[in-house]
Each structure stands twice: as structure tokens, then as C-alpha cells.
Amino acid sequence: MGPPVxxxxxxxxxxxxRETYGRLTAYAARRCDSPQDAADVVAExxxxxxxxxxDLPEGDEAVxxxxxxxxxxVANHRRGEVRRQARTAELDAELAxxxxxxxESGVELSAIGEAFRSLSDDDRELLSxxxxxxxxxxEIATALGLSRNAVRIRLYRARRRFSRALAExxxxxxxxxxxxxxxxxx
Amino acid sequence: xxxxxxxFGPLARVEPGxxxxxxxxxxxxxxxxxxxxEPPGGGAAVPTRARRRGPxxxxxxxxxxxxxxxxxxxxxxxxxxxxxTTPSYAVTKDSHGVVWVKVRDFRDVAGLTKQLRDLGVxxxxxxxxxxxxxxxxxxxxxxxxxQGLYDPPTNIPGEKNSWQMRIDTRLFKPGQTFVWTLTAWPxxxxxxxxxxxxxxxxxxxxxxxxxxxxxxxxxxxxxxxxEKGRSLxxxxxxxxxxxEVVPEIEKRGLKVTYAIIEPNPRNLGGFAIDPxxxxxxxxxxxxxxxxxxxxxxxxxxxxxxTKEHLDWNPVYDGGSxxxxxxx
Numbered sequence: 001m002g003p004p005v006x007x008x009x010x011x012x013x014x015x016x017x018r019e020t021y022g023r024l025t026a027y028a029a030r031r032c033d034s035p036q037d038a039a040d041v042v043a044e045x046x047x048x049x050x051x052x053x054x055d056l057p058e059g060d061e062a063v064x065x066x067x068x069x070x071x072x073x074v075a076n077h078r079r080g081e082v083r084r085q086a087r088t089a090e091l092d093a094e095l096a097x098x099x100x101x102x103x104e105s106g107v108e109l110s111a112i113g114e115a116f117r118s119l120s121d122d123d124r125e126l127l128s129x130x131x132x133x134x135x136x137x138x139e140i141a142t143a144l145g146l147s148r149n150a151v152r153i154r155l156y157r158a159r160r161r162f163s164r165a166l167a168e169x170x171x172x173x174x175x176x177x178x179x180x181x182x183x184x185x186x
Numbered sequence: 187x188x189x190x191x192x193x194f195g196p197l198a199r200v201e202p203g204x205x206x207x208x209x210x211x212x213x214x215x216x217x218x219x220x221x222x223x224e225p226p227g228g229g230a231a232v233p234t235r236a237r238r239r240g241p242x243x244x245x246x247x248x249x250x251x252x253x254x255x256x257x258x259x260x261x262x263x264x265x266x267x268x269x270x271t272t273p274s275y276a277v278t279k280d281s282h283g284v285v286w287v288k289v290r291d292f293r294d295v296a297g298l299t300k301q302l303r304d305l306g307v308x309x310x311x312x313x314x315x316x317x318x319x320x321x322x323x324x325x326x327x328x329x330x331x332x333q334g335l336y337d338p339p340t341n342i343p344g345e346k347n348s349w350q351m352r353i354d355t356r357l358f359k360p361g362q363t364f365v366w367t368l369t370a371w372p373x374x375x376x377x378x379x380x381x382x383x384x385x386x387x388x389x390x391x392x393x394x395x396x397x398x399x400x401x402x403x404x405x406x407x408x409x410x411x412x413e414k415g416r417s418l419x420x421x422x423x424x425x426x427x428x429x430e431v432v433p434e435i436e437k438r439g440l441k442v443t444y445a446i447i448e449p450n451p452r453n454l455g456g457f458a459i460d461p462x463x464x465x466x467x468x469x470x471x472x473x474x475x476x477x478x479x480x481x482x483x484x485x486x487x488x489x490x491x492t493k494e495h496l497d498w499n500p501v502y503d504g505g506s507x508x509x510x511x512x513x
Contacts, residue, residue: 009226017218022205025214029206030198042207046221053226075462091213098200098207116194122462131191132198159190166193 009053016056017046020063023133025095027067030132031074035096041077043091045070064143067133071125071144078121115165123158130155277301283356289349295368306355309364312390320367320390325383332357336364336380351380361385408445408478408488413511416479418487423477424499424507428491429470435477440487444468447475447490449500469493475501 024045028038048069049056057065116124125144129135135143141151200206207214275298276288285307289298295311302309312320335357353364365387367379411418417440423431432442445459446466473495480486490501498505 010222013222013226014218018209021207021209021214025206026200026204027206029200039213043217043221046217050221050224050226072460072462088213088216090211091217094207094211094213112194113197116197127191127194128198131195132200132202134202162190162194166190 012058013050013053013056016049016062016066020066023063024066024070025098027070027133028074029095029098030128032077035092035099037077038095038098039091041070041073042095044073048073061142064135064139067129067135067143068145075121111169112166115162115169118165119158119161122154123161126151126155126158127162275301277305277307279305279355283354285353285355287351287353289368307353307364308358308362309353309366310387310390311366311368314367314369314390314392316369318392318394319369319379321393324365324390325363325385325387328362328382328384331382335382363387407482408480411477411479411487417485418477418479422507423474423489424501426474427470428468428472428474428489431474431477431489432470435487440485443486443488445478445488445490447492447500449492449496466493475499476507 021042025038025042028041028045029035032038032041045066049066055065056062116127119127126140129140129143137151137155138148140146140155141148144151146154195202209215209218275290275294277285277298279285283306285302285305287298287302295313299309299311302311314320334354336354337352358364361384363383363385365381365383367390410416412422412424413419418435418438421434421438423435428444435442444464446464446468447459448463468491472491472493475490475492476499478488478490480488492500499507501507502510
């Protein structure tokens, strides 16, 4: 006899939770200014996922689906639409560890940061999914519910706008468009 | 140009490719346990965000009030100029211990607090000027709010810039305080936050509030268009189809744009506009619930639409424009 049918959603959810937690907390920490906000976001994303456990895809797509939820949760959070979640002081403290080192040090990097922050939320999210979460175009399309072509075009435009913002911020681009980051080892 | 991402990769707080938290940590395990303690699918309907209510309700649904410990209600003052009416508030209590509060002037918080306390509501009411909020946390939030303790604030039918809410004084536990913060915006809108807290609650210390800073103006800069003196005066669009009203509007030399709205459940009323879900092409058979005019661009009309036809109008209290706007 297998496990009771009622246990299945919870076993599946727990497996996804364990599998994706590291990436989701990294996602939230990269986008939220405080560990408390990040904890709220993580808690809300998984709460939504549990509520919609029947929609939660299996395997590699699960994390993409969660990124899609997280994108909306972060946007709502930025608009001040905060819901108190089941987060605890422990969770806050664990995420606070991720905030220990300041990511922006060095004049060049802060100029890049400024250019980056001057972009729209949509542009930043697309570029971040590539640079921070390391997603391929097709994965972004899945996460954001867009066509691959839409992702390609939006990404192209976002990169162009970022380059322009960099130029305005006076950040020198090398011939390959790369900049050796200062103040932080890769 | 593809390598532009390489430039801001180092800005990431958690390095690209590195995981954030560990699922085996105590906080992570506690979160998992608390989430899965509820039945999947969610026992109670928990709206995922504060809901924007329609034109005449200068209140966003504090939809989560009964289930979540905190919520923010925002009335962006889409339509009307903010002239405050008197009296500033009224508090009444029925024989079952249920208190009705009507607030018309959001600034007289001392008087309101006293009247609430006289009627047995353990409440603190604070006024935070626009752009400021009370510093959090002021106290521990009560996580387990009894169903029916209070209803989200709603507008008072037929009145502008006013709210009423229902509080059941019998359901307070000793040591709990209902903390209400009000903000009146220069455009006539108003914001409230209602949070049930455990005593002791610290006094309100005003700090800058950047929560609304990112509210995109292209979402909120609209007001009712079908009212007397406005660009669509005399032409009703509510509950008609897009295919029906667009030619009529264009005939008047106006441009049309759309806001796809997400109605709240009927009993809650109101709707949300999610700026990230506006890419879907609007069909001619979609339903129009109201028309708004832009306050930034002349001759631009925005139709509030849904794909589904509902049997109530989510934009208006009571599910119908006639309930709210008398002509």
C-alpha cells in the first residue's frame, strides 16, 4: 500500500521547497533592500505555491514557476502592498546573513548600480534573471509567461537601455563591453 | 552588448549561482511547517495584495483584514477633489456589542480614539501626514485574528472621502489593541492601515514612508469620465461590451486605452489593477465596467474591463453603478 492520497501534495510541495529554497531566497535577497522584506517575499511565494499546489509544475520548471510568482510578489511589495506572512525572527536572521557583505563597493560599481537602478522594473528583472539567476531566454519565457520572441525583443531593448544608461553615467565600456569589477572578487 | 549583464552581475547581493538560505535551517523549516499546517489550496481566501476599489470608493479593500494580521488600504483619490464634510466622525454601538465607526475627517484622531474607547473598543488611532508613517514595529502583531472581529473599511454610500467600518467588541481578547493609522492625501484620497497588536503598543513615531513612491502614475492618474462635466458625460459604458462602446467613444474624438481589472470576490467588492498583467489583447466581447479619463493626457479614456462577464459591477459598491451615482 502506498501513502494515503492526502499526503501527496504535501510530499510534493516539500520536495519542491527543499529543491528551490536556496535559489528563491537568493532571488529575494538580490531584490529586496532588507532581510525582513526578503523573508516576507519568500514566505509569500511559498504560501502562494502551497495554495496553488495543483498548479505547481514538477521538476526543473518548478523553480521557474516560483520565480514568476516571486516577480509579482516583489512588485506588490514595492508598491507597499505588504501582507504579514508566517515569517519568524529565525527566518529573518537567516536571511540577514545574506546581507552581511555590501555588494556595491568601488566607485565604478556604484555608478553601474545607479545606471541599473535607473531602468524600469521590467528591464531590471529581465537583465537580472539572466545575470543573477543565470536563466536562458527560454526559461525566462516560461517564468514570466511570455513568448520566446517577446523575451528576445525585450531583452535586446533592456540591454540597449542599460548600455545607454551606462554611457550617461560615464562608465567606460571596454571593446568587449566588459568592465572589470572593482572592489569585489568574483 | 550581450555582456552588459556581466557588468552588474557583481552587484548581486547573493553572488550569481550561489544559493541563498539553506532549507535545513531552523527558520526555513519553521516556515515550511507553518505553510503546510494549513490545508493546501488555502482554507480562507487570502487576496494576494491590497485591492484597488473603484471610482467612488476612495478606499482600497483591506481585503486581508480578517485573515492576515496587517493590511494596507489605499484610496488614491482617483476622481474627486477632497473637500471634507462634517461631522468628522461618528461611532455607534448596537445592543450586540458591534461598533460602527464612520470617519469623515481623518485628522481628528484624538477625538475618535476617545470615543472608540468609551464604547469599549481598545483602539489607538493615529494620523500620519502624506509621505509619513508610524515607525514599525510598534508592538507584536496578533497573528490569530478571530473571524468577524472587524470588517475592512468601506466607503459610506453617497458620501465622498469617508469610510465606515464594523468592529465586534466582543471578540477582542484582553491585552489586544486595534491600531489604526490614517492618512489624508491632498487629492482627496486617503490611506489606512489597520493592525491588531498585542499590548503594549508604542506611540506613533513618524518616519518617511516610501511605500507609495513606486506606485506608477500611469496606473492611478485617472478619474471618472462618465460623470457630469467630464468627457463622457451622459454616455454610460458600464456593463456594455468593448465592441459596443469603443466606436462611440472614438466618435467623440477620444482615444481609448484599457485597464484589465481583477475583481475581488463579490462579497468583498472592489478590484485590482496589476500593471504586469496588461499585455493581454482586449477582445471586442470583453465587458466594460466604467470609463475613466486621464488626468495627465487630454482626450485619453481608459476603460476598466474584464474578459469575463460578471453579474455584478466590481467597480461599484453594491455591484451596480446606479447604487452609487444618482443621475
